[in-house]
Amino acid sequence: MKYKMIVTDLDDTLLNSQGKVSDKDKESIMKAQENGVIFVLASGRPTYAMRDLAQELKLDKFGSFILSYNGSIITNCKTGKNILEETLTKDEIHLLYDFSKNNNVEIITYLDDSIISEDYSSYIEVEVELTKMPFEKVKNFKAVVDKDCVKCIMLEEPEYLKQVEKKLNSELGNQFSIAISKPFFLEVTKLGVDKGSSLLKLANKLGIQQDEIIVVGDSYNDIPMLKVAGMPTCVENAKPEIKNICKFISTSNNNNGMTKIIENLIFKK
Structure with missing residues (x-):
């Protein structure tokens, strides 16, 4: 089988514990793209928080893609x-805000490349650090969020969040x-939008x-795209439920997991 596209999650998958792509993985990704393989970064992260990595991996040069906000934007x-581009309406976001307040969880959304919330906590701080986006703490969430946005995240201690x-x-x-996505991130997007549905739209557009x-x-949040792939794979540190649906389990995100996948599935004779 000649694979034409590699689609990867970022946090705890392509990125190591330092939030970086290892030099070895970067070299393997370049080699795959040079050989005509389309490389897609697929994350819950905002587009803003993926652009630098896309440039680092030369996705612009090779005509590759970013699938951001859990598939809401390609x-x-x-x-x-x-x-x-798939968005939640203002009214839908306000409905989610009301739900969050009724259930004592924090909620954030993204407006004009800023993170918006009435709260600030260690969980929200993780998202701010990951995305490097400006954060705006507001007094009235509904008043500020006066137009459609791509997604919301509810945040709280993992067991309660379940x-x-x-x-x-x-x-x-x-x-x-x-x-x-992360144990303390509950992500909400437009109905029918996830990494899998958007990946299929992209593949169809490209004839793949x-x-x-x-x-x-x-x-x-990787399950929908793993289920539509001909070759669902994961890193060794993946959750057990993810490993159960994968055909190939690589080394961990801290041990050049992407390189092993590329060497075994793209270039192995």
Whole structure:
């Protein structure tokens, strides 16, 4: 099988514990792109927080793509243009805000390349550090969020957040796509939007078949794209539920996991 596309999650998958791509993995990614493989960064992160890495990996030079906000936006790195953009309406975001308040969890959204919330905590600080985006603490979330936005995240202690996830799915699961990414991040996007559905739209646009796609992940929000890939793979540090649906398990994100995937699935004779 000749694979034409590699799609990878970022945090705890492509990126090591220092938030970097190892030199060895970077070299392997370059080699794959030089041989015509399209490389896609697929993350819950905002586009803003993925641009530097896309430049570092020369995705613009090779015509590769960013799939950000859990699939809500797809960006062609060569042109810098979005080829897909799915948003939550202002009213939907306000509904999620009300749910968060009723269930004692923090909520953030993204407005004009800034993170918006009425709260600030160690969990929100993680997102600010990961994305390097400006943070704006506001007094009235609904008043400030006066237009459509791409997604929301609810944040709280992991065990409690699992309970909130169940309740959110029960009450509003028919209105939104809902997934835990990091244990303390509950991500909400437009109904029907996830990494898998958006990946299929991109592949269809490029004339790439599902069995020509390698996907690499580690966590729950990667499940939709792992399920649509011909070759679902994961890093060794992935959650057990993720390993159970993968055909190839690589080394960890701290041990050049991407290189092993590329060497074994792209270049192995």
